[in-house]
Amino acid sequence: MTLHLQKSTIQKRSSVEITGSKSEANRLLILQALYPEISINNVSNSDDSQLMQKALASKENVVDIHHAGTAMRFLTAYFSAKKDREVVLTGSQRMKERPIKILVDALKDLGADISYVENEGFPPLKIKGKILTKSKVTLKADVSSQYISALLLIGSSLENGLQLTLDGKITSVPYIKMTLSLLNEIGIENTFVENTITVKQKQTEVKPQILTVESDWSSASYFYSIVALSDLGIEVKLSSYKENSLQGDSVLAEIYKQFGVSTTFQNNSILLQKTSIVNNKTKVNLDLSNAPDIAQTISVTAFGLGLQCHLTGLHTLKIKETDRLVALQNELRKFGAEIEITNDSLTLEAHNIYQSSNNSFLEKFTESISTYNDHRMAMAFAPLALKQSFIIENADVVSKSYPDFWSDLNQIGFIFK
Numbered sequence: 001m002t003l004h005l006q007k008s009t010i011q012k013r014s015s016v017e018i019t020g021s022k023s024e025a026n027r028l029l030i031l032q033a034l035y036p037e038i039s040i041n042n043v044s045n046s047d048d049s050q051l052m053q054k055a056l057a058s059k060e061n062v063v064d065i066h067h068a069g070t071a072m073r074f075l076t077a078y079f080s081a082k083k084d085r086e087v088v089l090t091g092s093q094r095m096k097e098r099p100i101k102i103l104v105d106a107l108k109d110l111g112a113d114i115s116y117v118e119n120e121g122f123p124p125l126k127i128k129g130k131i132l133t134k135s136k137v138t139l140k141a142d143v144s145s146q147y148i149s150a151l152l153l154i155g156s157s158l159e160n161g162l163q164l165t166l167d168g169k170i171t172s173v174p175y176i177k178m179t180l181s182l183l184n185e186i187g188i189e190n191t192f193v194e195n196t197i198t199v200k201q202k203q204t205e206v207k208p209q210i211l212t213v214e215s216d217w218s219s220a221s222y223f224y225s226i227v228a229l230s231d232l233g234i235e236v237k238l239s240s241y242k243e244n245s246l247q248g249d250s251v252l253a254e255i256y257k258q259f260g261v262s263t264t265f266q267n268n269s270i271l272l273q274k275t276s277i278v279n280n281k282t283k284v285n286l287d288l289s290n291a292p293d294i295a296q297t298i299s300v301t302a303f304g305l306g307l308q309c310h311l312t313g314l315h316t317l318k319i320k321e322t323d324r325l326v327a328l329q330n331e332l333r334k335f336g337a338e339i340e341i342t343n344d345s346l347t348l349e350a351h352n353i354y355q356s357s358n359n360s361f362l363e364k365f366t367e368s369i370s371t372y373n374d375h376r377m378a379m380a381f382a383p384l385a386l387k388q389s390f391i392i393e394n395a396d397v398v399s400k401s402y403p404d405f406w407s408d409l410n411q412i413g414f415i416f417k
């Protein structure tokens with residue numbers, strides 16, 4: 001689907017209900033498969049969570065999780081420890097390029113039987129489930145926290161629990177803490193001290209309980225960007241959110257203050273308001289190693305406001321749905337951005353493209369934005385429609401995390417052709 005976004009203005013006041021966090025949902029779905037006493041409310045309607053549910057219910061020999069990174073990693077651990085189940089776990093072409101050796105080696109150290117079907121170090125994987133007898137393992141922690149969460153999620157079902165030693169600088173830490181908090185919520189004891197995490201074996205039954213998934217903060221980021229690029233006084237209310245979130249991307253509330261957006265927690269909602277005009281001399285300087293999924297949103301917001309911006313801690317972006325650093329560079333340049341990237345950083349120069357008279361830039365702009373099979377490319381660029389009309393290619397990629405994205409944008413005032 002090619003989407004022609006028209007230059008739009010959003011309503012003065014609007015509200016949007018956002019689907020559950022796919023990160024929380026995919027963890028709880030694994031835990032529910034291990035402990036059926038758990039019920040889950042507000043499961044994400046994202047493709048990634050639908051695929052996780054389908055995979056867990058499947059009796060087939062081949063399980064295909066398409067683009068879903070968390071499903072790939074979490075199910076690798078889950079199937080490894082599932083006695084008498086043999087499965088080939090595969091995914092999209094991109095998934096076959098996303099490394100998994102660190103997790104596979106750690107599981108093998110615990111006793112798992114996993115082999116590579118195509119290329120060493122990458123999916124698809126042939127997994128022969130068995131009882132994992134060992135409990136101590138060391139793994140590299142600077143590539144993806146999902147390998148760590150995958151192990152932690154099955155830790156309490158292992159004979160002797162789990163003791164992980166993390167090697168190197170730990171990346172995406174809030175996602176590891178989210179996993180541990182959810183384990184805590186269902187009564188699984190764990191500790192995280194310096195570089196060692198322990199998960200105790202579950203001795204007693206998990207109590208029947210309902211867990212409610214908070215709405216997705218990464219999805220909220222696009223509304224932060226929309227409000228930041230809108231006029232003073234604009235308000236968008238998002239539900240359902242809480243002040244003490246398990247999601248690291250809730251740091252948005254703090255980050256977007258420098259883009260003139262205030263956040264007020266009200267019952268189960270957040271009210272985003274454009275409360276100040278941003279000085280064009282503002283220099284945005286952020287380390288996003290704890291919140292990699294909002295790097296694209298923040299880059300586009302900074303560009304839309306014409307601000308200088310230097311983002312670091314982006315070393316994981318190259319192995320996500322696409323090489324997000326290259327994708328951002330290619331697409332922001334189409335809008336006239338001066339942007340430089342390294343393997344772990346991105347720098348944007350200040351500009352006054354949108355301040356210059358009569359949208360002179362707009363007339364020059366004919367290209368359309370490529371999305372690289374990456375939902376976040378489509379969603380991060382959409383707010384620029386508040387500045388000018390443009391085309392988004394393969395706009396349906398958004399369904400990976402946020403299937404209702406375009407209808408929600410339409411509801412608040414975005415116009416499409």
Ligand SMILES: O=C(O)C1=C[C@@H](OP(=O)(O)O)[C@@H](O)[C@H](O)C1
Nearest residue numbers: 023070144145146172175292316
């Ligand atoms: O555990 C999770 O739910 C996630 C962890 C992060 O990945 P990395 O740890 O690979 O950075 C994040 O980018 C991804 O969208 C979801």
Ligand SMILES: C=C(OP(=O)(O)O)C(=O)O
Nearest residue numbers: 067068069070293320321
């Ligand atoms: C990186 C992401 O997802 P995953 O790694 O789970 O595919 C994401 O949603 O931005």
